[in-house]
Amino acid sequence: MNTVMDIKKYILFASAVFVLFCAASCKKDKTESYSYLTGAPEFTLPMFATAGESFTFTAKDVTADDGSKVGYCWYTTALNIRDTIDTFTLTLPDTLCTVSLTCAAFADGYYNSTTTQSVTIVRAGRENGSITGLTAAEGRDFLFTDPRDGHSYLCATVGTKDWFRENLAYKGSGTALENCETVSDVFGRFYTWNEAISACPDGWRLSTLDDWADAASAVLDKRPDPSVRFQSAAGYFMGDLRFNGEKMWEYWPDVKITDKLGLSMIPLGYASKMANRIDFDSMYEYAAFWTSGEKDAEQAFYRYFFDESPDLFIGYSSKKSFAANVRCVRDHE
Numbered sequence: 001m002n003t004v005m006d007i008k009k010y011i012l013f014a015s016a017v018f019v020l021f022c023a024a025s026c027k028k029d030k031t032e033s034y035s036y037l038t039g040a041p042e043f044t045l046p047m048f049a050t051a052g053e054s055f056t057f058t059a060k061d062v063t064a065d066d067g068s069k070v071g072y073c074w075y076t077t078a079l080n081i082r083d084t085i086d087t088f089t090l091t092l093p094d095t096l097c098t099v100s101l102t103c104a105a106f107a108d109g110y111y112n113s114t115t116t117q118s119v120t121i122v123r124a125g126r127e128n129g130s131i132t133g134l135t136a137a138e139g140r141d142f143l144f145t146d147p148r149d150g151h152s153y154l155c156a157t158v159g160t161k162d163w164f165r166e167n168l169a170y171k172g173s174g175t176a177l178e179n180c181e182t183v184s185d186v187f188g189r190f191y192t193w194n195e196a197i198s199a200c201p202d203g204w205r206l207s208t209l210d211d212w213a214d215a216a217s218a219v220l221d222k223r224p225d226p227s228v229r230f231q232s233a234a235g236y237f238m239g240d241l242r243f244n245g246e247k248m249w250e251y252w253p254d255v256k257i258t259d260k261l262g263l264s265m266i267p268l269g270y271a272s273k274m275a276n277r278i279d280f281d282s283m284y285e286y287a288a289f290w291t292s293g294e295k296d297a298e299q300a301f302y303r304y305f306f307d308e309s310p311d312l313f314i315g316y317s318s319k320k321s322f323a324a325n326v327r328c329v330r331d332h333e
Contacts, residue, residue: 034109034110034111035064035065035066035109035110035111036110036111036113037062037063037064037070037105037107037110037111037112037113038062038063038064038065039061039062039063039105039113040062040105040113040114040115041059041062041072041103041104041105041113041114041115042059042061042115043057043059043101043103043115043117044117045090045101045117045118045119046119046178046180046182047118047119047120047177047178047180048119048120048121048122048177048178048180048182048183048186049092049119049120049121049122049180049182050092050121050122050123050182051092051093051094051095051121051123052091052092052094053091053092054089054090054091054092055089055090055119056087056088056089056090057087057088057089057090057103058086058087058088059072059074059086059087059088059103059105060086062105062113064107064109064110066109068107068108068109068110069107070105070106070107071084071105071106071107072084072085072086072088072103072104072105072106073103073104073106074088074101074102074103075101075102075104076090076099076100076101076102077099077100077101078093078095078097078098078099078100079093079099088103092119092121093121095121096121096122096123096130096244096245097120097121097244098118098119098120098121098244099118099119099120099121100116100117100118101116101117101118101119102114102115102116103115103116120244121244122182122183122186122244123186124185124186126154129186130186130243130244131186131187131241131242131243131266132241132242132245133239133240133241133242133264134154134165134166134239134241134264136154137156137262140156140157140262141154141155141156141157141165141262142154142155142157143155144164144201146170146201147201147202148170148172148201149170149171149172151169151170151185153165153166153168153328154166156261156262156263157332158214158215158218158261158262158263159214159215159217159218159332160214160331160332161211161214161215161329161330161331161332162329162330162331162332163207163211163215163263163327163328163329164204164327164328164329165262165263165264166188166264167187167188167189167266167268167325167326167327168188168189168191168199168200168325168326168327168328169184169185169187169188169189170189170199170200170201171184171189172199173189173191173195173198173199174189174190174191174195174196174199174323174326175189175190175191175271175273175278175323176189176190177189177190177268177280177283178280179278187266187268188268188325188326189325189326190268190270190271190278190280190323190324190325191290191323191324191325191326192273192318192319192320192321192322192323193290193300193302193318193319193320193322194319194320196290196324196326197292199326200326200328201328203330204328204329204330205292205328205329205330206290206291206292206326206328206329207289207290207291207292207303207326207327207328207329208291208292208293208329209226209227209291209292209293209301209314210226211291211329212226212230212291212303212312213225213226213230215237215261215263216230216233216236216312218261219233219236219260219261220232220233226293227314228314229311229312229313229314230311230312231310231311232310232311233310233311233312234255234305234306234309234310234311234312235255235256235257235258235259235260235310236258236259236260236261237259237261237263237265237305237312238255238257238259238264238265238266238287238305239257239259239263239264239265239266240257240259241264241266243266248266248267248284249266249267249284249307250284250285250307252307252308252309254308254309254310255307255308255309255310256310263327265287265289265305266287267282267283267284267285267286267287267305267307268283268287268325269281269282269283269284269285269286269287269288270282270286270288270304270322270323270324271322271323271324272321272322272323273320273321273322273323274321278323284307285306285307286304286305286306286307287304287305287325288302288303288304288305288315288324288325289302289303289304289324289325289326289327290302290324290325290326291303294319295316298318298319299316299317299318299319300316300317300319301314301315301316302314302315302316302317302322302324304324
């Protein structure tokens with residue numbers, strides 16, 4: 001299931017129902033004409049938030065051409081709250097779900113003007129958190145706590161190397177998904193190569209091209225060339241995990257997700273940094289991870305997964321404008 005698309009469809013449906021509800025309280029003759037209000041309610045919800053957070057909004061600046069009084073009606077999905085008031089406070093429930101909030105401006109003789117925003121409630125932690133399915137294997141997995149911030153990572157020993165099974169979430173650099181710090185401890189962070197090369201804790205390093213080839217050799221017939229695509233290897237690295245109950249990797253018949261290596265890669269996409277902003281793209285479709293390998297002074301190599309292919313790809317991009325996730329590695333003692 002594509003969670004992003006499902007949310008959009010749900011919001012559209014909820015908004016349509018809400019508009020009908022608001023209109024139902026003021027029925028008019030079919031021959032009567034309506035005018036359009038000027039403007040739309042303005043408010044913004046973050047993409048992600050935690051249970052119990054509250055957001056207060058005051059609707060204003062929508063006007064009627066003839067000076068008629070404009071009222072505002074608020075409605076939230078999941079909570080089933082409806083209120084006709086200018087200032088509205090939304091308090092998120094202790095449930096891992098997506099809540100949409102719609103505000104409709106209305107006036108006699110005018111079509112409603114509506115705005116809808118949504119927020120997904122998340123929770124960090126391997127127990128009862130938003131990410132489920134990440135289970136430890138006895139004899140292979142262990143916990144490592146980063147002394148810089150106290151954040152713990154589930155790790156796996158693959159051959160002669162120890163790998164983070166979770167994306168690096170060190171807040172000393174990098175950027176949280178959609179600039180929402182709430183999910184830094186849920187998904188990890190996105191780093192440019194210039195940030196990633198020094199982001200791992202002492203004793204750990206940014207994964208090398210050889211580290212990826214060594215891991216693949218544990219499940220393939222022979223060790224692949226570190227500089228090329230690993231054919232039919234992706235499913236051994238990909239984790240069949242869920243976010244708030246929904247599968248993160250969409251089903252594709254050619255991709256057999258086994259997570260045999262226990263590295264549990266998840267599809268968070270990638271990001272592009274520009275002068276004044278950072279754009280995130282392709283969540284649920286791609287997973288991208290920096291390597292320490294450099295193509296030249298300006299570009300470096302990264303490994304990436306695509307949900308419709310069984311292969312593990314290699315690409316390269318700008319060291320300072322492309323951002324990807326990071327997995328830290330060390331030699332097993």
